[in-house]
Amino acid sequence: MTATYAFWLPLISTGVVGLAVAMYVIMDGFDLGVGILFPYFPEEIERDQMMNSVAPFWDGNETWLVLGGVWLLVAFPLAYSIITPALYVPLIAMLLALVFRGVAFEFRWVAKPHHRKWDIAFAAGSTVAAFAQGTMVGGILNGFHVENGQFAGGPLDWLSPFSIMCGFGLVVGYALIGACWLVMKTAGGVEKSARRYAKPLLIALVAFIVLISVWTPLQFERVAERWFSGWHMAYLSPVPLITAALAVSCWRGLNGRHPTMAFNAAVGLFVISFVGLAISTLPYLAPPSITLWDAAASPKSQTFMLVGTTVLVPFVLGYTFFVYHTFRGKVRPGEGYH
Amino acid sequence: MGVVSGIPLSYELGTNWSRYSLATGNVIGPLIGYEVLTAFFLESTFLGIMLFGWTRVPPWLHVTSAILVALGTAISGFWILSANSWMQTPAGHTVINGVAIPVDWFQVIFNPSFPYRFAHMMTAAYLTTSVVVLAAGARYTLQGKFPEEARTMLRMGIGMVAILGPVQLLLGDQHGLNTLEHQPAKIAAMEGHWENTGPAALVLFGIPDQDGERNLAEIAIPRLGGLILKHDLNGRYAGLKDFPKQDRPPVLPVFFAFRIMVGIGALLIALGLTGAYLWKSGKLFTARWYLQAATYSWPIGFIAILAGWITTESGRQPYVAYGITRTENALSSVGVATVATSLVAFVLVYTVVFSIGIYYIRRLVLTGPKPAPVPEALPNRPLSLGAQE
Numbered sequence: 247m248t249a250t251y252a253f254w255l256p257l258i259s260t261g262v263v264g265l266a267v268a269m270y271v272i273m274d275g276f277d278l279g280v281g282i283l284f285p286y287f288p289e290e291i292e293r294d295q296m297m298n299s300v301a302p303f304w305d306g307n308e309t310w311l312v313l314g315g316v317w318l319l320v321a322f323p324l325a326y327s328i329i330t331p332a333l334y335v336p337l338i339a340m341l342l343a344l345v346f347r348g349v350a351f352e353f354r355w356v357a358k359p360h361h362r363k364w365d366i367a368f369a370a371g372s373t374v375a376a377f378a379q380g381t382m383v384g385g386i387l388n389g390f391h392v393e394n395g396q397f398a399g400g401p402l403d404w405l406s407p408f409s410i411m412c413g414f415g416l417v418v419g420y421a422l423i424g425a426c427w428l429v430m431k432t433a434g435g436v437e438k439s440a441r442r443y444a445k446p447l448l449i450a451l452v453a454f455i456v457l458i459s460v461w462t463p464l465q466f467e468r469v470a471e472r473w474f475s476g477w478h479m480a481y482l483s484p485v486p487l488i489t490a491a492l493a494v495s496c497w498r499g500l501n502g503r504h505p506t507m508a509f510n511a512a513v514g515l516f517v518i519s520f521v522g523l524a525i526s527t528l529p530y531l532a533p534p535s536i537t538l539w540d541a542a543a544s545p546k547s548q549t550f551m552l553v554g555t556t557v558l559v560p561f562v563l564g565y566t567f568f569v570y571h572t573f574r575g576k577v578r579p580g581e582g583y584h
Numbered sequence: 585m586g587v588v589s590g591i592p593l594s595y596e597l598g599t600n601w602s603r604y605s606l607a608t609g610n611v612i613g614p615l616i617g618y619e620v621l622t623a624f625f626l627e628s629t630f631l632g633i634m635l636f637g638w639t640r641v642p643p644w645l646h647v648t649s650a651i652l653v654a655l656g657t658a659i660s661g662f663w664i665l666s667a668n669s670w671m672q673t674p675a676g677h678t679v680i681n682g683v684a685i686p687v688d689w690f691q692v693i694f695n696p697s698f699p700y701r702f703a704h705m706m707t708a709a710y711l712t713t714s715v716v717v718l719a720a721g722a723r724y725t726l727q728g729k730f731p732e733e734a735r736t737m738l739r740m741g742i743g744m745v746a747i748l749g750p751v752q753l754l755l756g757d758q759h760g761l762n763t764l765e766h767q768p769a770k771i772a773a774m775e776g777h778w779e780n781t782g783p784a785a786l787v788l789f790g791i792p793d794q795d796g797e798r799n800l801a802e803i804a805i806p807r808l809g810g811l812i813l814k815h816d817l818n819g820r821y822a823g824l825k826d827f828p829k830q831d832r833p834p835v836l837p838v839f840f841a842f843r844i845m846v847g848i849g850a851l852l853i854a855l856g857l858t859g860a861y862l863w864k865s866g867k868l869f870t871a872r873w874y875l876q877a878a879t880y881s882w883p884i885g886f887i888a889i890l891a892g893w894i895t896t897e898s899g900r901q902p903y904v905a906y907g908i909t910r911t912e913n914a915l916s917s918v919g920v921a922t923v924a925t926s927l928v929a930f931v932l933v934y935t936v937v938f939s940i941g942i943y944y945i946r947r948l949v950l951t952g953p954k955p956a957p958v959p960e961a962l963p964n965r966p967l968s969l970g971a972q973e
Contacts, residue, residue, distance in 0.1 A: 301635075306625065309620065309624045313624075313625075319617075320614050324606060326605055326609065330595060333599075338926045338929065342929060342930070345588045345592075401919060546687075547614055554621055555621060562621070566629055
């Protein structure tokens with residue numbers, strides 16, 4: 247019993263951490279994407295409209311990042327204490343960038359008509375945060391140099407052509423999801439331009455997904471083995487097939503009058519990519535040596551946190567849905583949520 | 585500003601304090617986790633309705649959202665102070681191979697110093713805000729602006745400070761007795777108390793000399809220290825020399841930070857009681873000397889809170905989790921240059937962001953309240969009300 251419990255509990259915890267990170271990537275993804283697209287909408291009235299479309303939500307969205315980080319600490323202190331120092335530089339860059347874009351939401355309105363610097367802070371902060379997150383994904387796949395249960399590498403170990411490419415990939419991905427959000431949630435010129443930007447972004451994202459799917463098995467033997475040894479390819483073939491189907495429906499949603507379908511398909515692309523990454527890395531949390539069982543916290547800590555999460559997350563989802571429902575519909579030019 | 589400066593903490597525990605996270609993550613982690621689940625989501629989600637929901641939800645729901653945001657903040661205080669108190673007075677755990685493992689969650693959460701620290705900090709937060717309200721009301725009264733609102737602000741501020749100031753004195757005293765029981769070295773450092781040779785004196789002023797193990801330029805009142813900490817004129821308690829040198833906290837910052845906090849506490853009580861007296865005798869709105877003093881008192885609550893935290897955190901040294909992990913064993917294996925760079929970056933960014941924030945808030949206070957605008961004329965953000973002038 248205990249052995250089974252000790253086996254299953256870390257798996258459940260991994261699922262929760264994964265869920266929190268996925269929620270974050272989707273929800274903060276579109277508001278970071280709106281920031282990334284800011285420079286391509288030069289008119290002040292367009293920028294007001296874009297910011298208004300995400301202003302009631304961004305703070306709640308970002309809280310999923312805190313939940314993901316804290317769950318990693320709770321359930322896998324060893325992985326947390328290896329990954330965070332190893333990714334020191336991109337993590338700190340991300341945190342500082344998030345500070346700038348976060349205060350821009352408030353300061354931009356107060357500073358008017360001298361708000362240009364906060365436009366820049368919002369756009370640059372969003373872009374840097376997205377890029378840093380992408381390099382961290384690459385850094386985790388690259389793996390860490392661990393000695394005696396501590397990270398023993400250098401401050402720039404995460405930096406590689408692969409992680410840089412992941413950084414660009416995530417910026418493009420967030421920009422796509424942001425553009426689909428704008429198509430769905432705004433009216434007028436912003437909607438039109440966003441629709442125009444979304445298509446090349448979709449093509450670029452698909453290109454990045456293909457590139458990463460080819461690059462990872464070539465560079466990392468454990469990834470190649472996971473996907474291509476024995477019958478694995480057959481079991482895992484739904485992953486690329488679903489990816490292709492989602493890309494097609496996103497394209498069709500953008501072509502026709504189905505902005506919600508386009509947005510959902512873009513979200514789906516993120517989810518399926520995330521699943522693909524999980525398939526490539528698990529059971530390692532800090533590759534190439536630390537598995538989720540090596541890193542697991544005491545069962546008592548995980549159980550306590552799991553009980554709270556099971557009881558409370560449905561409430562969180564409930565009132566999050568309520569807020570999205572309250573601010574449903576499109577934001578029109580010159581209109582704020584008053 | 586509070587929102588964005590809160591996110592870094594959940595990651596810096598790992599980036600800068602990875603060995604601390606490893607040693608205490610099993611205990612501290614879930615406490616912060618519950619903070620996220622019960623407080624952060626509540627606050628951040630309903631903030632959206634509070635700030636933007638004016639015409640989208642009925643008034644009762646708007647008020648409820650504001651209450652939920654306030655409730656979330658208080659719940660947040662509950663968990664984070666529980667986690668910090670556990671670092672000061674750990675309980676409900678065992679240590680296996682240098683790692684703290686939870687045994688009894690109730691004892692972990694309600695550890696010995698938690699009720700005192702929670703009450704002391706929550707009262708401090710209310711006091712700080714009350715003083716800001718009081719100061720703004722005093723300024724408007726002096727300038728003859730917004731007389732109605734200014735009177736309400738003055739009365740609210742004085743009422744809160746006059747009641748909470750003395751309450752805080754009692755809470756602080758009880759918190760101190762609790763610290764004497766669980767962290768005697770911290771109390772000895774706060775009091776600049778080196779030797780336990782007789783009835784303890786109260787050191788009013790001095791310059792603690794860590795290496796010389798004495799205070800320079802000391803002014804002390806015999807027996808008063810024993811009276812305060814033991815409630816007995818012959819009271820004695822452990823001095824710094826009773827602890828090995830390597831287990832003593834840095835006396836100088838603890839000693840002075842504590843004095844700044846207590847000094848401001850005394851000022852707050854004076855501010856509240858004087859205001860209450862003037863109010864009762866009908867001279868409040870004409871006593872220019874009092875209103876002048878009140879106007880300049882707006883930052884003292886913030887300073888007292890910072891001084892209090894310097895006292896308690898420096899006083900816990902050389903431990904990061906008292907009796908479990910020494911601070912020198914809590915750090916990440918990240919290079920000095922990397923940490924120094926990130927520290928400088930954070931200091932720069934926070935300085936810029938907070939200065940600008942204080943500038944905008946100041947402008948908002950100077951502009952003052954405006955009559956409730958018709959819905960169509962409402963600006964996009966509440967903070968921008970002040971900037972419309």
